[in-house]
Amino acid sequence: MKNKFGIYIHVPFCHSKCNYCNFYSLANTSLIEPYSEAIAKEIIDRKNTEKGEVASIYFGGGTPSMMSSDWFKKIFEVIYSNYSVVENAEITMEANPDNISPLFLHEIKSLINRLSIGTQSFNDGNLKYLSRKHTAQKGIDSIKMAQDAGYDNITADLIYGVPSSSPQVFQEDVHQFLELKIPHLSAYALTLEENTKLSLDILKGRLSKPLESEAEKNYLFLMKVLKEAGFHHYEISNFALPNYEAKHNSSYWSGQHYLGFGPSAHSYSGDERRWNLSSVAQYIEKMKSNEVYFEKEILSFENKLNEYIMTGLRTRAGISLKKIALDCKAELFILFQQNLSQINPAFYQLSNEIMILTDSGKLFADGIAASLFFED
Numbered sequence: 001m002k003n004k005f006g007i008y009i010h011v012p013f014c015h016s017k018c019n020y021c022n023f024y025s026l027a028n029t030s031l032i033e034p035y036s037e038a039i040a041k042e043i044i045d046r047k048n049t050e051k052g053e054v055a056s057i058y059f060g061g062g063t064p065s066m067m068s069s070d071w072f073k074k075i076f077e078v079i080y081s082n083y084s085v086v087e088n089a090e091i092t093m094e095a096n097p098d099n100i101s102p103l104f105l106h107e108i109k110s111l112i113n114r115l116s117i118g119t120q121s122f123n124d125g126n127l128k129y130l131s132r133k134h135t136a137q138k139g140i141d142s143i144k145m146a147q148d149a150g151y152d153n154i155t156a157d158l159i160y161g162v163p164s165s166s167p168q169v170f171q172e173d174v175h176q177f178l179e180l181k182i183p184h185l186s187a188y189a190l191t192l193e194e195n196t197k198l199s200l201d202i203l204k205g206r207l208s209k210p211l212e213s214e215a216e217k218n219y220l221f222l223m224k225v226l227k228e229a230g231f232h233h234y235e236i237s238n239f240a241l242p243n244y245e246a247k248h249n250s251s252y253w254s255g256q257h258y259l260g261f262g263p264s265a266h267s268y269s270g271d272e273r274r275w276n277l278s279s280v281a282q283y284i285e286k287m288k289s290n291e292v293y294f295e296k297e298i299l300s301f302e303n304k305l306n307e308y309i310m311t312g313l314r315t316r317a318g319i320s321l322k323k324i325a326l327d328c329k330a331e332l333f334i335l336f337q338q339n340l341s342q343i344n345p346a347f348y349q350l351s352n353e354i355m356i357l358t359d360s361g362k363l364f365a366d367g368i369a370a371s372l373f374f375e376d
């Protein structure tokens with residue numbers, strides 16, 4: 001069987017900056033042209049980096065739906081003439097509710113087969129708190145528009161723990177999502193990132209702070225209701241109806257290789273991680289002058305095991321204690337078992353030496369993973 005890998009393309013432009021977001025993005029679109037040339041060059045330059053076939057392509061951002069259908073056609077021409085892409089590859093584009101139209105969706109339908117729509121909430125108060133530009137109705141309409149254009153593989157985002165909200169508002173959000181009859185949901189707790197307008201507004205007392213206890217209640221409600229509706233909770237933030245699990249994102253959690261193109265895009269080759277410069281202007285300059293435009297890290301054996309623990313515990317596949325025992329020295333495995341014995345048994349299940357977090361354990365997934373890490 002041929003090796004499979006994923007391609008990630010970063011589109012670093014947004015019409016405006018959302019207050020909670022710390023991703024690098026530019027509202028200035030004057031760099032779109034040189035950026036497009038640079039990214040096409042990177043795609044071509046790296047065509048022999050990975051052997052095998054491309055199983056998934058993901059356009060993330062930023063706001064990829066800001067780009068024209070002609071832009072997508074050109075990028076696909078470059079990809080398809082330089083890489084072997086499997087016939088039924090999953091091809092996802094992130095889209096903002098306020099910049100898709102029936103015409104645009106029709107034009108990209110033959111290129112993109114999965115849409116990730118950044119709804120965040122179906123409540124106008126929450127959207128205002130998050131400084132999103134679209135309304136709740138626009139979010140609903142954008143999903144219906146995608147369905148009318150023939151898309152069935154659609155995912156939406158919900159953010160929980162918004163302090164302007166009440167438990168009832170979040171419950172309405174979840175019910176609205178279910179009413180739309182789409183097969184996938186990504187749900188994230190609102191977190192305060194450094195150097196964001198939201199953090200500053202909270203610091204200055206202009207907005208109230210997210211409460212962890214509310215976020216926990218929202219998350220428990222979400223898990224219960226989506227399970228009842230037939231969704232698999234296949235990753236800590238992701239829920240899917242059977243056969244609609246995101247293939248591209250799943251490859252990140254299962255250790256599959258991927259190539260990331262564009263400013264701030266990350267790549268993973270099994271032994272090495274590398275990440276491109278975030279600044280669009282610097283990325284363009286370095287690409288033009290054939291200078292190094294990325295940094296990289298060679299992964300130690302401890303790094304690899306820790307990533308396996310971190311990502312595995314986030315998924316329903318869990319982590320295999322047998323694999324860990326085989327991969328590390330006996331004395332390190334004894335230490336791992338000692339650390340495991342300190343974890344509240346209500347937070348995980350152990351069956352056939354596979355450790356999977358319970359719903360209550362999922363609330364503390366990062367802390368549990370960190371307590372099992374091997375020291376580098």
Ligand code: SF4
Nearest residue numbers: 014017018021061062
């Ligand atoms: S649209 Fe997305 S990437 Fe752009 S600023 Fe808002 S949250 Fe960040």
